[in-house]
Amino acid sequence: MSAAERRPARAGAGESRIKIVSHSDLFYWWPVWAVGFLMAFLTYQGGHRMALVPDGTVAVEGLSAEGFDAPRDALVVPPGKELPRDGETGAPVQPHLRMAVSNNLGVVFATVLLLVILITNVRVRGVWTLVVLLSVLFLSVVFAMAGWWDPILRFMAVADVRINAFGYLCVSTTLFAVWLAVVVLFDRLVYVTFSRGQFRVHLAVGAGETAYEVLGMVVHKRRDDLFRHWVLGLGSGDLIVRTGGANPQTIELPNVLFVGSKLRMAQRLLLEREVVTAGPESNGRPLPGGTRPVGR
Numbered sequence: 138m139s140a141a142e143r144r145p146a147r148a149g150a151g152e153s154r155i156k157i158v159s160h161s162d163l164f165y166w167w168p169v170w171a172v173g174f175l176m177a178f179l180t181y182q183g184g185h186r187m188a189l190v191p192d193g194t195v196a197v198e199g200l201s202a203e204g205f206d207a208p209r210d211a212l213v214v215p216p217g218k219e220l221p222r223d224g225e226t227g228a229p230v231q232p233h234l235r236m237a238v239s240n241n242l243g244v245v246f247a248t249v250l251l252l253v254i255l256i257t258n259v260r261v262r263g264v265w266t267l268v269v270l271l272s273v274l275f276l277s278v279v280f281a282m283a284g285w286w287d288p289i290l291r292f293m294a295v296a297d298v299r300i301n302a303f304g305y306l307c308v309s310t311t312l313f314a315v316w317l318a319v320v321v322l323f324d325r326l327v328y329v330t331f332s333r334g335q336f337r338v339h340l341a342v343g344a345g346e347t348a349y350e351v352l353g354m355v356v357h358k359r360r361d362d363l364f365r366h367w368v369l370g371l372g373s374g375d376l377i378v379r380t381g382g383a384n385p386q387t388i389e390l391p392n393v394l395f396v397g398s399k400l401r402m403a404q405r406l407l408l409e410r411e412v413v414t415a416g417p418e419s420n421g422r423p424l425p426g427g428t429r430p431v432g433r
Contacts, residue, residue, distance in 0.1 A: 154332040155402050157376065159340075160324045160392040162257045163316055165369040170316060172249045173309030180237045180302040187236035187301060191218040235302040243298030246305070256364045329378070329390060331402070333409040336378070338388060351407050353381020358400050376400065 193215035199208040214220060220229040237243075300308075330337045336354060337346045359375040366373050374396030378388040393399060 153406070154330060155399060155406065156328055156330050157390060157393055157399050157403065158325050158328045159390040160373070160394065161319055162392065163319050164324070164373075164392055165257050165365060166253055166312065166316060168249055168369065169253055170309040170313040172246055173305045173312070176242045176246050176300070177302050177305035177309060179242060180300075180305060181235050183235070183237045185236055185238050186232040187234040188212060188232040189221050189230055190214065191220070193218065236299060240297045240299055243300050246300065247298050253369070256369060260362055260365070329388070331406045333406055336380075336407070340388070349380045349386070350382050353385075354407060355379045356400065356403050356407065358396055370394075372396070376403075 190212055191214060194212050195215075197211050197213050200211040200213070201208045202211070222228065223230055326339070328339050330339075334351055336349045336351050338349065339346045356376065356378050359377055366375075370392065371394075373392050373394050376390040376393050376396060376399075378390065380386045380388070
């Protein structure tokens with residue numbers, strides 16, 4: 138039997154290599170395009186269209202006119218003004234933009250957009266998450282006792298945010314295409330790999346890999362940001378890798394999906410190194426190339 142024959146020292150040890158991808162903050166923007174697609178669908182299904190009319194136009198109920206078999210509701214343009222005209226035919230522009238009757242759809246979309254911007258740009262970790270939640274609860278109680286909620290809600294009801302169906306669709310489709318390209322393609326070019334006793338880093342698109350000594354290396358998860366990691370990230374997290382040696386480096390890997398399981402696997406792989414288990418003629422002495430836990 139050849140002395141170079143290899144066999145794993147730990148059968149059933151699981152994966153021998155794990156690749157950890159660090160995502161950009163754009164990953165957390167999925168609620169914006171998801172809500173945008175939903176608003177576009179609801180607006181289109183509403184069956185209403187927006188008319189472009191000059192200032193001073195009034196809605197008249199039950200207007201009788203020549204050619205109508207019965208009184209109808211109509212928009213009446215003020216004297217001296219006319220409806221917008223088509224540049225080619227000169228005919229009045231017919232209502233064609235699909236618009237929802239309620240302004241709730243636009244308010245919901247604007248609220249989601251503002252919350253995502255706030256959450257992805259303001260980092261709140263650990264105990265500060267509890268402080269923020271308690272502060273919001275305290276202010277809510279204060280506003281209720283002071284009687285401020287009624288005028289605030291009336292103001293929000295007056296806020297008329299409307300987007301037509303194509304507007305929702307245009308914004309959501311563009312954002313989704315960019316999100317998909319970044320998350321699926323470009324983010325996967327920024328990664329680190331853990332294998333048995335090896336750690337390699339690739340933190341720039343187009344750059345080569347850098348290998349680090351695993352002795353003295355520490356891998357841990359940074360405290361969770363409740364809003365970013367759990368509300369938008371669905372269980373993501375930030376990994377911190379501190380290398381050993383005479384010139385230690387700190388490598389940050391933000392926005393890692395399924396961070397808990399990947400952290401446990403990375404820590405297990407760092408505790409192992411490759412050796413070769415030779416044939417009978419070597420009397421069982423290990424040679425470099427196989428696998429065994431460090432220190433055994």
